Amino acid sequence: MGAAVAAVPCRCETLGVSAEAAAILLSFAMRETEAPAVELGQALERLAQGLRPLEGGIVREALAGEIAACVRALQFHDRLMQQLAVIRNLFTRLTDHPLPQMAGFGAQRWEELLAALRERLAAGSHDELFELLVRTGGVGVSGDGGAEQPEGSCELF
């Protein structure tokens, strides 16, 4: 009985590792969503440029209004990024280790990081949750954004 109790890791330790894992996953998810948002902005810019040579009229006005609506709506992505950055920073304060620099974070480094986190995570629900986050959080375990299963792919049985 006593041995079973001793095997349970300290709650503080578990919390620190969980917070670290959460902060890292948030950073990756935020980084991954940046490129599609920029792509969307570029597409809007091309649409706006395409409208410029057109003479004024109902259709042009309507399309310009739609682009303006997209500009307003896309700013909520930026707001979400700011909110997530605050949450990530709060998690970071709970961690025992400084977070790795995410810029230029390659597949090998990502796998090393995951392995280290898995080792330090307490068994059971934390571990399962971590694996679930890795699979669904938009972060492929290969570190390249999920190259094993490209976005939009379809598997039929």
Add this chain to the structure above:
Amino acid sequence: MARILAVDDSPSMRQLVKLALSSAGHEVDVATDGVEALQVAERRQFDVVITDVNMPNMDGIALVRELRSRAAYRFVPLLMLTTESTAERKQQGKAAGATGWLVKPFDPDRLLSIVSKVLS
């Protein structure tokens, strides 16, 4: 049409501000933070500067303070475009020399009308 410098660390926000202003014929340059903005502003004179507040390296309030200390930008409209809306932060912006404080998300038409207003 005016030469405008848009400063924001978010790539999508820089794009959206540029899109909103250039659609009305303004010439827009962008910078990613206060430090880069100062370098760009020293190389080229702008008629209006629109800046975010929270940015790495140098924030928007420090940028406004720096620009106001330069003769070329003493009377240039400097607008803050930010999610921050507390009275305290606005006061800091005003004390640094900002011309106005816009809270995100912005409406493109409203942004254009504010730019026209500060230019006139």
